Amino acid sequence: MKLYKGNIITAGRKSPLSLYNPEIATMEADPTQAYNQDDATGFIRLNGLRLKVGAQVHQPPAPKKARKKKAKSARKKK
């Protein structure tokens, strides 16, 4: 850490017990093959399932094309 005039600034962190694995996080080729991007598709689909069902049930129905109606007051005046 860097300590400066009321600030505590991170200068780096490391540990033999680190759970951070740059090979998994990286966007470059991952030699561990630990992460398969295709898995994300299923993960997202299942997490979104209840949101989709909720949207289908609670979504307002698509507006029907309204017939042109004269205002009641306009009709009365006639």
Added chain:
Amino acid sequence: MLVPMKIVLAYSGGLDTSVLVSWLKDKYQAKIISFCADIGQEEELDGLDKKAKKTGSSKIYIDDLQEEFARDYIFPMIQAGAIYEGQYFLGTSIARPLIAKRMVEIARKEKAQAIAHGATGKGNDQIRFELTAAALAPEIDVIAPWRDEQFRADFPGRKEMIDYCAAKNIPVEASAKKPYSMDRNLLHISYEAGVLEDPWLDASSPEHKEMYKLSVSPEDAPDAPEYVELEFEKGNCIAVNGKKMTPLRVMKTLNKLGGKHGIGRVDLVENRFVGMKSRGVYETPGGSVLLFAHRQIESLTMDREVMHLRDSLMPKYAELVYYGFWFAPEREALQALITESQKKRFWNCSFETIQGQHHHCGKKISPQLV
């Protein structure tokens, strides 16, 4: 999935999205409608429509969503006091739902069958976009080219993308690759990947000074403190130094002020929703000032039990925003509680900011306190 006739694509004009327009068009034999949101990323939007058309888009939407972003996304999140894992101010997380919402609106208007994004299969953004689409437009499909094995095989690196653009006559600036990747909007700027993948690398060292865009380092901030007074109403900042402002103006003003004094820099390792840890550096100058001031005023005007209850739920709220569950019933339920907790609040808060730190020096309740 039905073979789409029209796809709405999140488009920035950069290398990746330029490739996507063409690649999607070829693969799906579809019309591509490009969409670019101005959410304060301070990128040149002039000429973007021409570029998009030249790249193969049949249409482009460029929408200024800054005020909506500040008012309907950032400010409600500030009311929650939301911070993820004690450090991350959620600058990127909170922007994605807005972008995706607008994309599905456009998709419905244009009768498009799918939306597409350029987020990778290893990150959080893909989830944020797609959960929003699921919640708002369940009938619309989502295409994520980075999760397409063929796409990844075609483009193992930047070089292949640049070559593809050259072959297709797609105009791109072949700028030198940065040693990290950035995402910028009204609330923050994030830096990840590249050299930052080493968590022992000191991102605050003078060697990396040029990386930062929104703030100076505390070491380079003015020696003299600066006073700023913020006025809040129902949990939202409505004036800075006596001047009434819209949420957008508040953000821009406090970004400038905070950045000048070296406020809001964070270097962290976070847990992504997809399971791995990731190192990121962030600048959130205005948001940091807002959160701090908001807490000061609540300490004066908020009931103890309401505060403790709201604070106990804040990490969950932050997690929902981080994971991408913005348009989700549980976030909306928590937001209702937060809004209720903010109802009775008219106040002023005065600050002194100095070199990366902010100290309050006084709070007062305005005479109009209800």
